[in-house]
Amino acid sequence: MVRGKTQMKRIENATSRQVTFCKRRNGLLKKAFELSVLCDAEVGLIVFSPRGKLCEYSSSSMQRTVDRYQRLARGVQNNSKAIEQSIQNLKYEAASMAKEIEILEVPKRKLLGDELESCAIEELQQIESQLVQSLSNIRGRKTQLFKEQIEQLKEKERILKAENGRLREKAWRQATRNGEMGNAVSRAGALCVGDRQEPGTRKQKAGTPILYIKIGILPLVHAK
Structure with missing residues (x-):
């Protein structure tokens, strides 16, 4: 016969309740003993x-187990109190910082032109002086930045001019070399060395070489 599932509720019958207690107590004691032996636990x-x-x-x-438990319980309780005290301190510090921030925000809002209704003439004059000084500092910083930008642009201009000069010098040298090469080719074409006699010239002695120099440009030869 299949054993039914026990309902988790108080047993109303006193006799049945006592019998169930004895059975479950013995089982619980057995489990405690097994846990202490198998796992080397203090139970x-x-x-x-x-x-x-x-x-x-x-x-x-x-007694030793109970004392150990009480020491640990007191330690946990003390730690809980310390943690609670730390939380309270942090809350107090946060509230103080919030008040300080609010106090510091008031002059800032007044410098922006807000909440001026409660200000006296002396305070308004002080605020005006602060604004004038701030404006002067801003203009000074702005002027400094402009000067730095101008110096940077001048430096870039100097670098570009130097680079342009180098490029122009390089181009002039290249053009000079090309012109000298063309003149050399023209002179080489006009110089002819041989031992033949041109028609209409005076006949020289045999064996005497004749040097002819012509000034001009070599004729172009058209390919057929």
Whole structure:
């Protein structure tokens, strides 16, 4: 016969309740013993029956286990109090900082032209002096930045001029070399060395070389 699932509620019958307690108590004591032996754990178990009878189990000494528990409980309680105190201190510091920020925001709003209704003449004059000084500082910084930008532009202009000069000098040298090469080719074409005699010239002695120099440009030869 399949055993039904036990409902988790108080057993109304006193006899059945006592029987169930005895069975479950013995099982609980057995589990506590197994846990202490198998896992080398310090176990302390305290159970009061429905009639007020004490049933306990300790793997070593119940008093030592209870003392250990109380020390740990006091430590946890002390830590909780310390944490709570730290939280309260942080809340107080946060509130103080919020007040300081609010106090510092008031002059800022007045410098922006807000909340001036409650200001006296002396305070308004002080605010005006601060604004004039701030405006002077802003203009001075602006002028300094303009000067720095102008110096940077001048430096860029100097670099570009130097680069332009180098390029022009390089182009002039290249053009000079090209002109000298063309003149050399023209002179080489006009110089002819040989031992033949031109028609209509005076005949020279045999074996005497004749040097002819012509000034001009070599004729172009058209390819057929």
